[in-house]
Amino acid sequence: MEKVKTLIIGSGPAGYTAAIYAGRSNLQPVLYCGLQPGGQLTTTTVIENYPGFKEGVDANTLMIEMREQAVNMGAEVRDGAIVKADLSKRPFVLEDDHGNVIEANTVIIATGASAKYLGLSDEEKYRGQGVSACATCDGFFYRKRTVAVVGGGDTACEEAMYLSSLAKKVYMIVRKPFLRASEIMQRRVMEKENIEILFNTNTLGLYGENGVEGAHLVRFKGEENEEKYDIAIDGFFLGIGHQPNTELFKGQLDMDEQGFLITNGMSAATSVEGVYAAGDVADPIYRQGVVAAGSGAIAAIEAERFLQAKGEK
Incomplete structure (x- = not known):
């Protein structure tokens, strides 16, 4: 031994x-x-x-x-x-x-x-090419660009707030019809002009030739109704812990x-x-x-x- x-x-x-x-x-x-x-x-x-x-x-x-x-x-x-x-x-x-x-x-x-990921194959495909789990680490690369943050808790809100000071536009992709974050964090992201919250929304995949160029999303409008659409983004950040x-x-x-x-x-x-x-x-x-x-x-x-x-x- x-x-x-x-x-x-x-x-x-x-x-x-x-x-x-x-x-x-x-x-x-x-x-x-x-x-x-x-x-x-x-x-x-x-x-x-x-x-x-x-x-x-x-x-x-x-x-x-x-x-x-x-x-x-x-x-x-x-x-x-x-x-x-x-x-x-x-x-x-x-x-x-x-x-x-x-x-x-x-x-x-x-x-x-x-970092917790959604489990999409595209997350691995674009890791280091637009997919990140750390806004503080990689946010600098998205100055004046458009990004998305997945999650509705404090972590996601903190990531979105940090990115909002750098990026032109920040989408928050939230699968529930509400944010789980603390009240003060909810208020901050909702009052930030360049943050748009997409409630009742899940990510289906990502696309792009030389890195992330957009995300395929689905919005649930009821138990049976859904709407699939795309958003153009340069970065995709995981904020689910x-x-x-x-x-x-x-x-x-x-x-x-x-x-x-x-x-x-x-x-x-x-x-x-x-x-x-x-x-x-x-x-x-x-x-x-x-x-x-x-x-x-x-x-x-x-x-x-x-x-x-x-x-x-």
Whole structure:
């Protein structure tokens, strides 16, 4: 059985930054990249708002650089995923997808969250070419253009409000005859002149030659009546929430009702001593690469201090 001081589960800005800090602290961290090396950030193209890159930076390039930096700092980065975890006692016992069993004195969970999609084949076809699940990440590319946001909750309203400050026109595609968002968010989107809410409407598909050029919609007018029509758009944003990748830890760590890991205030500490959470897996609010990176640093610093206090460094 392999024994490690710090096991990091998941890559992306949180996981890689945790590995950089843990490696620099001589914790000989082992990081498993997971099913999506580089994390959710790699589903976008150019990142405009990550500090240090005045012209922006390619998302995949940034993740490759972070991975190489982690390796240079002494981390062992492995492709593959952790599929079993027993966090009932220390050292924690985990198993990867090749059947290898690992004993870890500390664990940093950076498994992220996955955006919820409608399940349309066109979403995958146009991903990175007009389809996005993050207005803050990609909204800049749609200045003075027309976009659509799917959803009727607070997330969708927040995305629509952000985009309305950039785009010429924002459609909100809402399948119900009302918004589920808080009253203040409903009022904001309804009062915004360049936001048009399409109630009782579902998306059937997207179209376009070199990226999204429009959406096929259906509007329900009653139990049996419906109207199919198209709208011309340049961008299609999902605002129906995110699902944290925490299935592996259910029943072992405290989570909120959505499944996000609960940490102790500004700390990265979870409900189990020696287990830390970083990035989107514990962040239902901000979901930004720079925030995830910062939380990865916090997790690694706390893991190092914990091991030092236990005399296990």
